[in-house]
Amino acid sequence: MSRGNSFDADQLTDAAYYILLSLLVPRHGYGIMSYIENLTAGEVTIGPATAYTLIKKLQDNKCIVLSGEEDNDRRKTYRITEAGQRLLHKEIERRQKMADHGTQALQSAREEEHNG
Amino acid sequence: MGKQRRYIASGGLAFTENRDMNKLSRLAAKGWLLESFASFGYYVRRGEPQQLVYSVDYNKVEHDELRDYVELFEASGWTKVCSQERIHIFSAPAGTKPIYTDSDTKSEKYKSLVRLMKPMLAVPLFTVIMFALLIATQSAESSAPLAIILKSAGILGLIPSVPILATYAFARIRLIRVK
Numbered sequence A: 001m002s003r004g005n006s007f008d009a010d011q012l013t014d015a016a017y018y019i020l021l022s023l024l025v026p027r028h029g030y031g032i033m034s035y036i037e038n039l040t041a042g043e044v045t046i047g048p049a050t051a052y053t054l055i056k057k058l059q060d061n062k063c064i065v066l067s068g069e070e071d072n073d074r075r076k077t078y079r080i081t082e083a084g085q086r087l088l089h090k091e092i093e094r095r096q097k098m099a100d101h102g103t104q105a106l107q108s109a110r111e112e113e114h115n116g
Numbered sequence B: 001m002g003k004q005r006r007y008i009a010s011g012g013l014a015f016t017e018n019r020d021m022n023k024l025s026r027l028a029a030k031g032w033l034l035e036s037f038a039s040f041g042y043y044v045r046r047g048e049p050q051q052l053v054y055s056v057d058y059n060k061v062e063h064d065e066l067r068d069y070v071e072l073f074e075a076s077g078w079t080k081v082c083s084q085e086r087i088h089i090f091s092a093p094a095g096t097k098p099i100y101t102d103s104d105t106k107s108e109k110y111k112s113l114v115r116l117m118k119p120m121l122a123v124p125l126f127t128v129i130m131f132a133l134l135i136a137t138q139s140a141e142s143s144a145p146l147a148i149i150l151k152s153a154g155i156l157g158l159i160p161s162v163p164i165l166a167t168y169a170f171a172r173i174r175l176i177r178v179k
Helices: A014-022 A029-039 A048-060 A082-115 B013-029 B063-075 B103-139 B144-178
Strands: A064-066 A077-080 B005-009 B032-038 B041-046 B052-058 B079-084 B087-093
Touching: A014 A029, A014 A048, A014 A082, A029 A048, A029 B063, A048 A064, A048 B063, A048 B103, A077 A082, B005 B013, B005 B032, B013 B032, B013 B041, B013 B052, B013 B087, B013 B144, B032 B079, B032 B087, B052 B103, B063 B079, B103 B144
Parallel strands: none
Antiparallel strands: A064 A077, B005 B041, B032 B041, B052 B087, B079 B087
16 A cells, blocks of 8 residues: 655655664564664654654565564564665765765854954 | 533544644543543543643554554553544653654654545535536426435535535645645
């Protein structure tokens, strides 16, 4: 079932990015959310409805799959696919570049002010 | 003693979602807790006053996904109170972070509402067809009983059609606003 998808295959929203990071290792819903909370020291929280919607979307886009490993309580676990990993690497690079651009721009703005 | 259960009218979730959720919060603070959906509204029952916040999600959740869906919410502090088809109402202690934390997925919620409404568009469509047939049969030589049937069907169809069309329009407007 298509979700009327405006999912850009080249980019991820922040929330989708974090969910994908959490699924480098097979996890289930609750595990995903606590992993993200730990990883970001509580700075990033993803709402349950957002998480549920994104998990569906990422599945539709073949970035994640059902892991098939059932945990003790038979919860659905998911894990990242190869396609998902490729997208993730691209995203990490893109975001790193963005941060570098930011630092550069700040630096040159400071220099301009200094010289001006 | 006094009654244990009250009926609370809703303006229709598509129109008055925020107002309804705020009203339910105020009622909870007075000790009237949401119990279930009712026709065009909700039932609340007497309980301990609590500082609660309520949220609606529109989401088609398959039977085998329901437990995981609910657990995701519970992990964030949200308890499912009641459901009606795709509409789910959750409650949480006041101050709990919202169920949607990004605008992309929030618009998916309203897309879901629009999808929910679509089959109901059959009613206004039916009404329009009845009126069209009525006009068509009146211009030809027609039997009075047929004209009466078509007219009645058309008028009966009009009654739910107006709110259905209004709700559908509102759902689409919300969707546009959220994007």
